[in-house]
Amino acid sequence: MATVMIDLKRLGDVKAPAGFAERVLARAGMADSYAVFETVLGPVYVAWNQLGVSAAMRSKSAAEFEDWFRHDVGRKLVRVDPPADLGRKIEDQLSGRRRLRFDLRGLTSFSQQVLHKTLEIPRGQVRPYGWIAREIGHPAAVRAVGTALANNPIPYFIPCHRVVRSDGVIGNYGGGGPEAKRNILTLEGVQLKRLETLARSGFRYEGVKSTKIFCFPTCYHGRHAREENFVFFHDEVEARAAGYRPCKDCRPAVA
Amino acid sequence: MEGTERVFERLVRDHQDRVYALGLALTGNRHDAEEVAQDTFLRAYKALAGYPPERIRELKQRPWLHRIAVNVVRNRVRGVRPRLVELNGSEPDRGIGPEEDVLRRAEIDELASRVACLPPRYREAVVLRHVQELSYAEVADALGQPVGTVKANVHRGLKMLRGENHGDGDD
Structure with a gap:
């Protein structure tokens, strides 16, 4: 009897495993x-x-x-x-086939708005920081948008790499520096060379002659247009003066 | 809510070894022990969230956790496993703890599986009384049985463990 009870006592001394x-x-x-x-x-x-x-x-x-x-x-x-x-x-x-849920508690509501907006940028496209600022109703807060994106706790998943400077510079990237940002964008099918050539000439928007609509150069719409049917604009005023309206999908300007 | 979380974290840290040992003694293997112990604490967490502060303060944590754990094991046996949102994956079979050498661990496991072979009513009584070392009154309370019944079950359970009427797979 005694030994059984001693044994049982030892069973009670077992410790919970590591990390329990x-x-x-x-x-x-x-x-x-x-x-x-x-x-x-x-x-x-x-x-x-x-x-x-x-x-x-x-x-x-x-x-x-x-x-x-x-x-x-x-x-x-x-x-x-x-x-x-x-x-x-x-x-x-x-790879863009699914949208996971994210936990952004602990971030300011401004940061959360920025990141939710960033999630709307389709794979293969990019938007300027100012676009995010305008879309979330703080058009002057371009720098704050940059800060919120730099502190994105879930890069790659929330595609902050799809936000670039309006002058065409790809910009810095918290998820591994500018080089990583370029690599990911290339992987997603963005034609960086074309984008940068346009930006160097000061062109921020492209229009399609047949539709009279202007878009961000990476917008999905107008991708089938022939090269000779593209026109490029420096800014919104120029595009509107030429009789073009902003794309309703990529929203380069308020419609 | 904040208060509940702090109370709960301390509860887990204070009682994790006891509850895990209880799970091991009642189920006979470490995988189920981890599951039982985790489920026990999760039930405790849900209960705490609904308790008024004075009830939490007056709670006798040790007997309370034992009662929950016994019920968790009973429900498993019935095959009514409480379903929990499982985003956190399966609990892995951790390697051997540094403080437990292989031989000792094997002995413990052998003992645990022998205890687990006892019929449930003897097993519960023996484990709570002699593994967890609760008083007869506490065991009776945790099992919801009269003290006399508990004493008789402990006695019969020990007898079986000593090898008289060695009941393999009796349950």
């Missing part, structure tokens, strides 16, 4: 989970919780990602084995 408390807190929504995923961009650390994807970063190591997350997002973070389907969902998101 964090896994519980993650399931209760009090900590975010993360894992590293192999993507078209290389390995990306991704954090998520019940509300959606909360952060993504091409960190050099798990420790670097954890430090950054705790400092910038400020919640607890637990490394887990990723759910079976999450890898595919992320792949779909990055």
Whole structure:
């Protein structure tokens, strides 16, 4: 009898495995989970919780990602084995086939508006910072838009790389510098050379003669027009004076 | 709400070892133990969120968690696993903890699986009394049974564990 009871007591001394408390807190929504995923961009650390994807970063190591997350997002973070389907969902998101949910709590409402607007830019297209500012109703806050995008906690997923300077300079990029930004845009099918040539000549909009509509040069519309049917404009006034109206899809100007 | 989260985090840190040990003793393997322990805390979390502050303050956490864990295990056996939003993936089978050497771990696992082979009513009583070392009154309270019943079940359970009437797969 005695030995059995001693043995049973030892059973009670078992310790919970490493990370147990964090896994519980993650399931209760009090900590975010993360894992590293192999993507078209290389390995990306991704954090998520019940509300959606909360952060993504091409960190050099798990420790670097954890430090950054705790400092910038400020919640607890637990490394887990990723759910079976999450890898595919992320792949779909990055290739534009799916829209994941995002958790942007903790950001200012201005930043949230900027990031939500950025999500509307289609793959393969770019918009100037000023476009975001105007679209969210703060036309003068161009610099603030730049700051909000620079601090985007979920780059690649929320495509801040699709926002460029209106003078045609691709601009800096928090997700790995200007070079990374160019690579991702090229990967998405943006013709950077053409865009930059136009910008160097001061052209910000392109119009199609047959439709009398002007667009941002990367807009989906007018992509089938023949090269000789394109006209280019320096600004909105010039386009309107030539009898063109702004595209309702890419909205280069208020209609 | 903020208060509840702090209370809950302390609850998890204070009781994680006890609840995990309880899960291991009741289920007999570490994978199920982790699941039971996680589910126990999640149920506790949901309950705490609905409790008024004075009830949270007066809560006797240890017996309360034991009662929840016993119910979690009973529901699993019935196959009515509580469904939880599973965005966080499966809990992985962690490697061997640094503080537990392989031999000791194997012994513990063997013991746990023997305990898990007891019929449920004996297993619950034995585990709460002799693994978790609750008083008979606390065990009776956690199981919702009279003290006399608990004592009898503990006695019969221990007898089976000692090898008299070794009941393999009795449940």
